[in-house]
Amino acid sequence: MTQPLHLGLLGAMPEEIGSDLSHLKDLSCSDHGDLKIHRGSWGDEVRLSLAWSGWGKVSAARAATRLLASDPSIDLLVFTGVAGAADPILRQWDVVLADAVVQHDMDARPLFTRFTVPALKKEQLQPQPAWFNWAETALREAHSAGDLDGFAQPSSGLIATGDRFISNPAVLQTLRNALPDLRAVEMEGAAVAQVAEQEGVPWLVLRVISDGADAAAAQSFEDFVKLYEKQAWRLIEALLQRCNNTPRHCA
Numbered sequence: 218m219t220q221p222l223h224l225g226l227l228g229a230m231p232e233e234i235g236s237d238l239s240h241l242k243d244l245s246c247s248d249h250g251d252l253k254i255h256r257g258s259w260g261d262e263v264r265l266s267l268a269w270s271g272w273g274k275v276s277a278a279r280a281a282t283r284l285l286a287s288d289p290s291i292d293l294l295v296f297t298g299v300a301g302a303a304d305p306i307l308r309q310w311d312v313v314l315a316d317a318v319v320q321h322d323m324d325a326r327p328l329f330t331r332f333t334v335p336a337l338k339k340e341q342l343q344p345q346p347a348w349f350n351w352a353e354t355a356l357r358e359a360h361s362a363g364d365l366d367g368f369a370q371p372s373s374g375l376i377a378t379g380d381r382f383i384s385n386p387a388v389l390q391t392l393r394n395a396l397p398d399l400r401a402v403e404m405e406g407a408a409v410a411q412v413a414e415q416e417g418v419p420w421l422v423l424r425v426i427s428d429g430a431d432a433a434a435a436q437s438f439e440d441f442v443k444l445y446e447k448q449a450w451r452l453i454e455a456l457l458q459r460c461n462n463t464p465r466h467c468a
Contacts, residue, residue, distance in 0.1 A: 220290075221258065221261065221262055221263055221264045222262060222263050222264070222292055222293070222460045222463055222465060223263075223264045223265075223266070223288070223290045223291050223292050223293075224263055224264070224265050224266075224291070224292065224293055224295060224457075225266050225267070225281075225284050225285065225291040225293065225294040225295065225418075226265055226266070226267035226268075226295050226297070226453065227267065227268055227269075227270050227277065227280055227281060227284065227294070227295070227296045227297075227405075227409060228267075228269055228270070228296070228297050228298045228449075229269065229270055229271060229272050229276070229277065229298050229404070229405050230269055230271075230272075230298065230442070231269050231446070232442045232443070232445060232446035232449065233269075233297060233298030233299060233442070233445070233446075233449055234267060234269070234297065234298075234449055234450065234453065235446060235447075235448075235449040235450035235453075237450075238255060238257065240259065240450060240454075241255075241257030241258060241259055241265060242257060242258055242259075243256075243257055243258050244256070244257040245257070247287065249283050249287075252268055252270075252279070252280055252283055253268060253269075254266055254267070254268045254283065254284060254287055255267050255268065256288075259454075259457050260457075262457070262460050262461065263457050263460055264290075266284055266287065266288055266291060268280050268283070268284055270405060272404055272405070273380050273404050273405065274320070274378060274379070274380050274404065274405060274407075274408035275380075275408075276405070277296065277404075277405035277406075277408045277409050278408040278409065278411070278412050280409075281294060281296075281408070281409045281412040281413065282412055282416075285412070285413070285416050285418055291418060292418075292419070292463075292465050293348060293418070293419045293420070293421065293463070293465075294409065294413045294418050294419070294420045294421075295420070295421045295422075295423060295453075295456075296405060296406050296409040296410075296420070296421075296422050296423070297422075297423040297424070297449075297452065297453065298403070298405070298424060298425070299403075299424065299425050299426070299427035299428075299438070299441065299442060299445060300313065300376065300401040300402060300403040300424035300425070300426060300427065301383055301384075301389075301401060301402045301403065301426070301427065301428050301429065301430030301434055301438075302400075302401060302426045302428070302429050302430060303377070303389060303392065303393060303399040303400055303401055303402050303430060304374070304399065304400040304401070307400065307401065307426045308369065308426060309426055309427060309428070309437070309441060310367060310368050310369050310425060310426065311368075311369040311370075311372070311425070311426040312356065312360075312365070312368050312369060312370075312371040312372065312423070312424070312425055312426075312452065313371075313372055313373065313374055313376065313400055313401050313423075313424045313425075313426065314349070314352055314353055314356060314371060314372070314373045314421065314422075314423050314424075315344065315373070315374070315375070315376040315406060315410075315421070315422035315423070315424070316343065316344070316349060316373045316374060316375070317341040317342065317343045317374075317375045317376075318341065318342050318375070318376050318377070318378060318406050318407035318410045318422055319332050319340060319341045319342075319375065319376075319377050319378070319396065319407055320332065320334060320377075320378050320379060320407045320408070320411075321377040321378065321379040321392055321395075321396070321402070322379035322380060322381065331395070332395075332396075334411055336411070336415060337411065337414060337415070341375070342407065342410045342411065342414055344410075344419065344420055344421050344422075345419045345464070347464035348419045348420075348421060348463070348464055349373075349421065351459075351462060351463050351464060352421050352423070352456060353371070353373060354459075354462075355455060355456050355458075355459035355462070356371040356452075356455060356456070357370075357371055358459065359455035359456075359458070359459070360455075364451070364454075364455050364458070365451060365452065365455055367448060368425070368448070368451075368452065372400075374398065374399075374400035374401070375396060375398045375399050375400055376399075376400060376401045376402070376403060376406055376407070376422055376424060377392060377396060377399055377401070377402050377403075377407070378402075378403055378404060378405060378406050378407035378408060379402070379404065380404060381404070382404065382434070382435070382438075383402050383430040383434065384430065384431060384432060384433075384434035384435055385431075385432075386431050386432065389402070389430045389431070401424055401426065402430050403424060406422035406424070407422075409422070410422060419464075423452065425445065425449075425452065427441040427442065427445065428441065
């Protein structure tokens, strides 16, 4: 009998996954210092291990490491939540699935080129194509079916991570100049991707635009997350409802 898909799910804040865990059954919780890992099941098809990491690369990497170490059966690690728009065409509620991530504050020059992660010798990290294609297809199908009402048509692109909440247009433009394909900026995703890569676990980074990474970003962000908490789980559920088509099940 095929074992259920085991999804590791991380967000920086409860609002980015939805703090109400009533949609899961067989809930349990373990404490790891100040980090709580919640475990449960969604139907008979999916097991979930989830945690809220806190903001920033160190907190995200710590949570990812703890989560993966807590159960070696995790099939896929997903980091989800909100992000600032770097691409000027993006608006609030736009959904961006990362086809690549970069740590925009990683700079070990002259030993390595800018953005290169020394441990992996890569400037950008890409999710495994099979998992990315599954998630991209699932999100588009969910949107077409009306399961993501209120969210915009999902798209994909480069997401940049750094330990800075970007609300300065000049800073954002400097990043755009260095990374012409940049679509969104946030503070955790690429750190989680690095941990997953080094641990040999597939990963995805899924973001919803909350603000324009501009002078109004702080207020836009605060207002948006209050609304987003009520909708966040729907984005996760869009993937869970299509879990029978994952690379794991099709292998």
